[in-house]
Amino acid sequence: MAVQCDLHRVPGFVPLALVCIAAWLTQPLTSPADDGLDRIRQRGTLVWGADQEGGGPFIYPDPDNPSLLTGFEVELAQLIAEHLDVKPQFSQGQWDKLPDLLDRGDIDLVLNGYEWTTNRAERYGLSIPYYIYELQLLGRVADDSLTSWDDLLKPADGRKRKVSLLGGSAAQDYVERFGGDNVDVALFEGATDAMDATELGLSGIDANVQDLPIWLFYAKGFPQLRPIGEPVGRGYYVAMARKSDQDLLRAVNEILLQALQDGRLHRIFAKYGIWNDTQMMRGLETDKSGGFVGSPDPAADGETKDAATASYQPSGGWTVIQKRGGLLVRSAGMTILLSITAMPIAVFIGLLIALARLYGPWYLGKPAAVYVEIVRGTPLVLQLYLIYFLVPKLLDIIFPGMELTINAFAAAVMGLAINYSAYEAEIYRGGIQSIPRGQMEAAISLGMSRSLALRRIIIPQATRLVLPPMTNDFIALFKDTAVCSVITVVELSKQYYIQARSAGAIVELGLLTALLYLAMSYPLSVMTNRLEKNLNQERRG
């Protein structure tokens, strides 16, 4: 018994076909025009990318004023920018996504402990090394069964040795090549997490292999760890630019060379306690007359590793909350902003999708169903990534030369809205279907068009039904905003990782962060309960 359709259809809506977007994945990357240095000079800023979460000594919140950044790469960026006669401008990005930001044109330069590799050299312009790193094997002070790299290969207590590593790092490559099948690895996202886990012996971890500068910087914070053997696996930290920005790369090389020769780099590295003899092996140090002096900047001769003025200072308790709590609260603002912007859009798109599926002709209904399946069946993090990195490319293809782009916040809101729209669509569909058919019949019997009946009679009733489950989804969305850090949005969770890792106050700041999330979601919980209660009362009449 089908109710007759009248002329008035649901407004047309063609859902985004993510499949099409995915097809662009295979497109070759197009590089921005070859005018990097000019563009930077015109703009007056050098935009450089790094991940604060990676922590010291590279770039981390200043312990005395956590809203400011410090670290040797911050000073390096300053040095390079001065040389270009512009101001440095920091841009936060997740470490492994920094090359993508370079491709996107969001940043001019990556300065974040990126190692020189042949793969990277093929794709990007890599500067001369600003630092020569080595890898240090670390073991527990209390564990005297591990005294050399070779010990790693020997099973202890009948099981293979386990080494904690920073995922995707040169240390991982090295250990896997060295140990092969004889060593187990445990991958971590933060260098300090890996050291923490080793110190505590979590999940059977015996050792850690760390970039030497990180160990030098953090050694004081990990008294239960000790270096084992000489540093190994020498490699280069390089600045990374787009391949086409050759002028920029040449200028970076110029200033690095100068600063190596005149001791400025020496002073920067010494400040963070990471200068060592390996850096001198380049033999570049000259005096004002241009003659090789054999050792770096004479003024810095007296300095030793102990003279470092900046190093890891773990803090905790009430002080760390006082000092860094404000930053977390501010980042909670970003979490709220993302949520309250994305959710209404999600609900609106969800409604359109639900209507298309329920009342639309097949050419709207079928794509709407496909949309729901695709969006529900793929991870949010992938959707965000596609939107942030692929939409600009699409725009560039559709509107060539207009240099349209999408900023991280907008991409985050779009991604969250699209992701949640699939769920809201299903909730709305269920809600609309649970409205008795007699309501639609009564409405159209009064001469209403189908769309008017939907707008005035069906949707308002369905909306009251779907409010409680949607509020539940809103709470989930609050927490899902954490994923937005992959596209450079710093919200509460990301800020927590940054602050907790640099302060070593995982517990205190973790509790505060949890409290902030709770403070945001609890009122919504209360609201859901109240809505459900009202609805039940109404139903009972």
Place this chain on the structure above:
Amino acid sequence: MIELTNIVKRYQQHEVLRGVSLKVADGEVCVLLGPSGGGKSTLLRTINGLESFDSGSIRVSDIVLHAAAGPERDAALLQIRKRVGMVFQQFNLFPHRSVLENVTEAPIHVLKQSREAAVQNARRILARVGLADKENARPGSLSGGQQQRVAIARTLAMNPEAILFDEPTSALDPRTTAEVISVMTDLAASGQRMIVVTHAMSFARTVAHQVHILHAGRIAESGPPEQIFEAPQEAITQEFLSEAARA
């Protein structure tokens, strides 16, 4: 004038309406009687398009509704629905709106009346069905009889040429049935054209101008109530009436 000509409707192979024709003149009350499954409600619902039909035609004044689906039929239906109201067995009031809003909804949004005019008219109609004091109530808080009277008021607010009643008292107890029948009788007396599917025999007997007995998708017998109730010609009619009397 409402005229149904040779209406045929099938569900798959089964013919539920097998060529029904009837006329309802202005000011007339037409009652459809017959055993369950005889096609009464289905026939009623074809008139305002809640059911499609497979052949035949329906004329409401100058509007003709044909079987073939398409924009013409849709346009005709929209016109018919503005002129022909419907009252359902299950009331189908809008639960999220007050009684007054239920009545003003269509006049404001379909007839584009001003809110003031619609409210004024709605109050008059609510008084007429005896619910002047309930305008701010929610439908859920009313008794069945009160809800059905609101439904009638909602239909009346469209100033319809005819009202279709689809078993308006079948969901009600005897006392509230009486309330609704009284309102319907009052309407009939004022010359409102109505087509009523009902099991309320007394209403058919006392108020109808024409009674049609529908059986197995056909009109078995038609006539004024005196004839149908006092001197039924067809065996089907006799059987139906004696069963109704036993019930």
